[in-house]
Amino acid sequence: MIKGIWNTITLIIKGILILLGLFVTYHSVSVGIYLATYPQLLTNNVLEITDGESQIITFPRQLPVANESEFGIQYVTKDEISPALFMAIVAIEDARFYEHSGVDYYAILRAVYYNAFAKEYLQGGSTITQQLAKNLYLNPDKRLSRKLAEVYLARKLEAQFPKDDILEMYVNQSYYGQGMYGVERAANYYFRKKARQLDYAEASFLAGLLQAPSFYSNPNNRELAYVRQDLVLKLMVNQNLIRQDEAEKSLESFRKRFQ
Numbered sequence: 217m218i219k220g221i222w223n224t225i226t227l228i229i230k231g232i233l234i235l236l237g238l239f240v241t242y243h244s245v246s247v248g249i250y251l252a253t254y255p256q257l258l259t260n261n262v263l264e265i266t267d268g269e270s271q272i273i274t275f276p277r278q279l280p281v282a283n284e285s286e287f288g289i290q291y292v293t294k295d296e297i298s299p300a301l302f303m304a305i306v307a308i309e310d311a312r313f314y315e316h317s318g319v320d321y322y323a324i325l326r327a328v329y330y331n332a333f334a335k336e337y338l339q340g341g342s343t344i345t346q347q348l349a350k351n352l353y354l355n356p357d358k359r360l361s362r363k364l365a366e367v368y369l370a371r372k373l374e375a376q377f378p379k380d381d382i383l384e385m386y387v388n389q390s391y392y393g394q395g396m397y398g399v400e401r402a403a404n405y406y407f408r409k410k411a412r413q414l415d416y417a418e419a420s421f422l423a424g425l426l427q428a429p430s431f432y433s434n435p436n437n438r439e440l441a442y443v444r445q446d447l448v449l450k451l452m453v454n455q456n457l458i459r460q461d462e463a464e465k466s467l468e469s470f471r472k473r474f475q
Contacts, residue, residue: 273352279377279385282352287397294384297399298414302383303458304423307451310344313383318345318374319367345370348386387411392425393433416458417470420448442475 274284281291294302306313312320324341342350349369373382392402399411399422407418414422424444425432432441449463 279381280352281385281389288401289388289398290400291388291398292400292411294380295412297384297387297411298419300416300419300458301387301399301411301414301422303452304416304419304448305344305383305387305426307455307457308420308423308448309347309426311451311455313344314379316343318370319343342366343370344386345373345382348382348389349373351389352385390426391429392422393429396433415469416449416452416463416466417445420452421445421470424448 272283273280320343346366349366387399396402396405403409403411452458453460453463
């Protein structure tokens, strides 16, 4: 009887190992197919992505941008963007941006904990660089193979470009709701300003949109967007990016104009 039980356990273990092997093989092949599509990732003008879709890659200032004309992106350099926006985006999207090399394993574990156990969402596990890699080179499907390709490409981007260039590309490529791609168009649409003129409150408002731009930019959800804005400012203060009095003064001015 004991021998029979042991044989059953052995068969179960073998079955699990076979399934695990098939799982790893499938996703390894899938990632290989993804990456084989991009042999000249940082120099191609047209990249074919899955299911017959394609991205048109242009290189303003020698940095890659996807679908610049289609999205109406008005590309601006980091010197033409308010430092407040970079601080706000790092605070809410990727607090360890300057510490990791494209993938933040600590943030992934933290996200798993809060989402699965604490039932609370603070930050996702994807870094700014991973989000940029997805926006530039991948479709938005949620298969593991796409996620693994995103990790690979994020590491490639980090090896190729300085952190400040990655931030520049990210804010130009990002979607801010209401059809607005790129920070220059978003700043003009929401505040009738250029990106270099954004103050702390305005920057935190735009940074807060990025988690769910179609939702937070909807006028019916504006109060929720303001709640998100408050969170961004709080994080900027907590991470010693700005002082509490600077956040309060900027937010007070913002509320007088827009609320």
